[in-house]
Amino acid sequence: MENQLHIYNTLSGEKEVFKPIVEKHVGMYVCGPTVYSDVHLGNCRTFISFDMIYRYLLHSGYKVRYVRNITDAGHLENDADEGEDKIAQKARLEKLEPMEIVQKYTVGFREVMRLFNTLPPSIEPTATGHIIEQIEITKNILEKGLAYVSNGSVYFDVEKFNVNGDYGMLSGRKTDELISGTRDLDGQSEKRNPLDFALWKKASPSHIMHWPSPWSIGFPGWHLECTAMSTKYLGDQFDIHGGGMDLKFPHHECEIAQGKSATGKAPVNYWLHANMLTLNGKKMSKSTGNTLLPEELFSGNNNLLSKAFHPMVVRFFMMQAHYRSILDFSSEALVASEKGFIKLMTALADLNAIKPAASSSENADSMIGSFYEAMNDDFNTPVLIANMFEAVTYINKIKDGNATISAPDLDKLRSALHAFVFDVLGLREAKEGNDSKLEAVMQVILEIRKKARDEKDWATSDLLRDRLSEAGIQIKDSKEGVTYTVQ
RNA sequence: GACAAGGUGGCUGAAUGGCGAAGGCAACGGAUUGCAAACCCGUUUUGUAUGAGUUCGAAUCUCAUCCUUGUCUCCA
Structure with a gap:
């Protein structure tokens, strides 16, 4: 039986045997949310996927340091690197301080994550709390000659990096193709090359969030915070970096370029990308408005929904698809998941009332083995669930007197099911507080x-x-x- | 346009060369029940987008065609 954990690495495009840098220890970084509006269900899927991965690593006996950032410094709006900080913009709209916005949506995010029963990361650092680190990395890259200062801003020199580096290694892109694909910028751009990206950006007078730096009063570039925080807490090289598929390019590509430039080493061994949750066949996105909020789901207060759904039903629904597959959301699919979820949880409860027999009519060990086999194959939760339903049928048969289980097997099966349902999949009873x-x-x-x-x-x-x-x-x-x- | 991932039964969603294509949901029949629900047993006939090719054997590999989605600009 294959007992080694295999993980699909975006870098190689293949499933690889997982070998951590330090035995029994895993460093994992996941790109967190930008807190300028409510997290939608698509955001949640990514974090729930990585929560499951975190949980399985823990279950497998690893000591995991799980770092997930909060992006509270905002990002710019348009491709000319000019425009208003998203958080500042929203703050103006709501007549609030930027940090007030950040606080509001950070609290909201954590509450939603709590409802989905995700474990808190080991460290949840903020971009604004690591401005100094970001300035230091910018200095470092400037010293290496892989960045340049232009009108108070600092840009990463992709072309120069690419002489010895390989920009595009993660996303499979080639720089010359990228350049030909870019829209023409007017001659006023501060960038030497359209592919260059900002490490530090000079703030306009109206820009609210800004900090002093050797180059200007400004703010850090979009991709730098993850490099700063991941390497600070996990080292120059760490095991796993995760995020949504939509961050693969350019965000993660830039992280690799920054990390390699600063330390001379590729920062990450395993890149993992969670796929999108679609709604009406289209990606959920804040900017297009094609979204569904968790609160709407829990209350049923949305035209797309036939009823309200418990967070655990939603989590189970997500676990029924593989994390690297696109999952389409529909009320109908959720109703089906709800039935299946109840069936699973009922069987789990029934397990406690089962009386053991002298022998087992089915092979509990191979059932349990199939759980591990599924999860070791790139965290295949849909197969895990299918295999667990084999056990559910077995349990129901025992209950009906059509099958038997021995006391040792009963113990093993019960603890395995509890471990996978509660600890790994992160499910819990969906009952309202039975007082x-x-x-x-x-x-x-x-x-x-x-x-x-x-x-x-x-x-x-x-x-x-x-x-x-x-x-x-x-x-x-x-x-x-x-x-x-x-x- | 470039690059990437896909198109599987009534719905959802697994499986990457090998016996009857997993599981959940739905539908139908049976068992059970006072009647139901739940659970159990069984069934859902040519179900792998289309066309060709490689192979003893293809959902899986190759080519072509059609379609969908994602990235290329902030995004999980």
Whole structure:
């Protein structure tokens, strides 16, 4: 059985055996959100994907330092490197301080991440908290002669870097093709070459967020913060760098160029890219407005939705697709996932009531092995879930008396399922807080219903069942007794 | 236009050369039930965009065609 973890590396375009730089330790960096508006569901998918990866690495016994940044310094608007900082722009619109915007949406982001049951990163650094580091890297690259100062701004010299470097190695692009593909800029551009990108940008007088530097009062370039923060906390070279597919070029390409220029070494061994979540077949994007907010999903308050969905149902839905595949969102697909999710969680709960037998009628070890096999194959969660449903069928058969399981197998299967469902997939019960008073009320109702059924008063019995069902409480009659689930 | 990833059953979504193409959902039949729900068993007939090629054998490899999406400008 293949027990080694294989990861698809964008750099090579192949699945590779994962070998960390330091045995049993993993350094992982993921590009975080820009906090100038609410995170939409597409953003969430990326972070949920990497949360699953983080969780599986932890489960596999690695000590992981997981760094995910908060971009709070803003980015520029247009391709001429001129324009207003996004955060400053939004601040003006809402008549707030830039850092007020940052605070608001950072808090919102963390709350959404909490609802999706993602683990907090080990370090969550901010761009504005690392201005000094970014200035130092800029100085470093200038000293290496791979950047130039122009009118108070500092630009990375892609052409010069490319003499010895290989700009485009990650995204499979060639610089001459890129140049021919760029739109003509007017002669006033500060850049020597359209491919060059800013390391430091001089601020216009109206620009609110700015800091002093050796070159001007200004702000750091778009790609620099990730280089500064990743290398600061994970070293010049680290294991895993993740992010959305849309960041592959130019953002990650620039990170490689910056890192190599500053340290002489390729910064990252494994580049991982999570694919897009689409809505109506199109990528979710802040700029095009084709978005769905998590809150709308949880409340059902959106025309695209037939009902509200619990965050765990959404997470399960995402886990049913592979992280490198495009996933199309639809209310219909989510309804199907909800049913499957309930089926899985019900079986998990039923597992606790199962009585072991002398022997097992099915091979629990191979089931458990199939879980690991799926995850070791580039975190294949859809296959993991399919394999877990084999176990679900087994559990239900045992419950119905059509199969048996031995005590040791029961223990193994239970702990494996718990580990994969809760620890790795990061799911948890989707029930609303079942308080003791509800429990007491339900016991009374079930008692009344039992009495009615004993007296063959089907009208009363069915009335109770149907009205509870309308209220979202399902009554389940079984041989062992009556139970209920709250949805 | 350049580059990249795709097009799989009623829906969703796995599987990269090998017996009957996973799983979830849906539908139908049966079992169960006071009737249902849940669970169990079974079924859904030529289901891998189209056309050619390589091969003993192709969803998978090659070529062509059509279509979709992404990146090339801030984006997860």
